[in-house]
Amino acid sequence: MDKKEDIAKKRKSDFSRITLVSVTGLEDAQHAAYALVLSQQQMPGARALLCSPKAPEYLPPTIEHKVIAKLGYTEYSLFMMFALWHLIETEFALIIQDDGWVLDGANWRDEYFDYDYVGAPVAHGRVDTPAGTRWMSKFDWYAHLGKPDHTVYPVLNGGFSLRSKRMLRALIDHPEIKVHIPRPDILHFDPFRMYWRNCAPNEDVQLTATLRPELENAGIKYPPLDICTLFAAEDTGPMYKELDFKKLLGHHGPWRRLVSIDPPTVQYRMKRSLVKRARRELDMVQMFEDRGYSIVFTPE
Structure with a gap:
C-alpha cells in the first residue's frame, strides 16, 4: 500500500466514534502523552484524552487532559471498570498506554465496531470443562480450543483495547455482576506481597475471562480469536505463528x-x-x- 492509499484508507474510517484514552496514576505522564500523539496521527478524527494526576510538559492542544487522583495498580483496574465511563462521550474508547499504541491506522477494520471489547489474546486463559474451571498460562489454553466440552476464555489484553460505551458501563448497568477476586495463590516475603497465578485482580482478566460468561449473558459481545489476533499483539503466542506484524492495528507489551x-x-x-x-x-x-x-x- 503506497502512502496515498494509506491516507485514503484512514480517512475512510469514521474515527470520530472513538476516544483515544490513556489513564495513568503516575505523576509523570509524558510517555503516555507520546503514545496518544502517535495514535492520533494514525486515526485522524478521533478524540484524545489523557487522565493523569498532572499534565505533562508536552501535550498538544488536540489532546484533552483530565486531572485524576494518583492510582496504584489495583486502583487502576477499579478505575477502568467503574469510573472511566464518566469521561468518555463517544461510542467507543481505545485504551492507549506508553507500552501500547496504534501502529497503523490503515489496518483498522470497521468490524471492530461490531463488538464491545477487542484486545489481543495473552498468555493467560480460562478453560471450563465438566470437571470444573482451570486457569492456564504460557498459552496452554490454546491446545484446548475446539475440544468437546471445553470452553476457552483467553484473557484479552486491556492495555491496548477497544471498548464500547456499553462495556465501560457494564458493571454499572448490571450490579448483579460482581468482581470476583479469590485469595492469593502465593505470598512473597521479600518484599512482602500477594501473587495470583491468573492475575485475578487485573481488570482485563475480570472483564474478558472471570466475568465473561455473565457479561455475555448480559449482551456483551466479544470477537472470535482471529479478529483479536489481527487487532493487536502482546505476547506473540502460537496464533501469531505466521502473521505479518505489519498488518497489526496496534500492540501492547510491558x-x-x-x-x-x-x-x-x-x-x-x-x-x-x-x-x-x-x-x-x-x-x-x-x-x-x-x-x-x-x-x-x-x-x-
Whole structure:
C-alpha cells in the first residue's frame, strides 16, 4: 500500500466514534502523552484524552487532559471498570498506554465496531470443562480450543483495547455482576506481597475471562480469536505463528515502552539476548524498525 492509499484508507474510517484514552496514576505522564500523539496521527478524527494526576510538559492542544487522583495498580483496574465511563462521550474508547499504541491506522477494520471489547489474546486463559474451571498460562489454553466440552476464555489484553460505551458501563448497568477476586495463590516475603497465578485482580482478566460468561449473558459481545489476533499483539503466542506484524492495528507489551517521538523510540526493558529468546519478538523489533522506530535495549 503506497502512502496515498494509506491516507485514503484512514480517512475512510469514521474515527470520530472513538476516544483515544490513556489513564495513568503516575505523576509523570509524558510517555503516555507520546503514545496518544502517535495514535492520533494514525486515526485522524478521533478524540484524545489523557487522565493523569498532572499534565505533562508536552501535550498538544488536540489532546484533552483530565486531572485524576494518583492510582496504584489495583486502583487502576477499579478505575477502568467503574469510573472511566464518566469521561468518555463517544461510542467507543481505545485504551492507549506508553507500552501500547496504534501502529497503523490503515489496518483498522470497521468490524471492530461490531463488538464491545477487542484486545489481543495473552498468555493467560480460562478453560471450563465438566470437571470444573482451570486457569492456564504460557498459552496452554490454546491446545484446548475446539475440544468437546471445553470452553476457552483467553484473557484479552486491556492495555491496548477497544471498548464500547456499553462495556465501560457494564458493571454499572448490571450490579448483579460482581468482581470476583479469590485469595492469593502465593505470598512473597521479600518484599512482602500477594501473587495470583491468573492475575485475578487485573481488570482485563475480570472483564474478558472471570466475568465473561455473565457479561455475555448480559449482551456483551466479544470477537472470535482471529479478529483479536489481527487487532493487536502482546505476547506473540502460537496464533501469531505466521502473521505479518505489519498488518497489526496496534500492540501492547510491558517490555516495550515508547520513550520518545522525535524520533519515535521503543525501549525494551530487557537485554537483546533475552528478546532474541522470546517467540517472534525479534520479528516485532524488525516491524518497529521498518516503521522508522529506533530501538533501545537494556545493556548486556
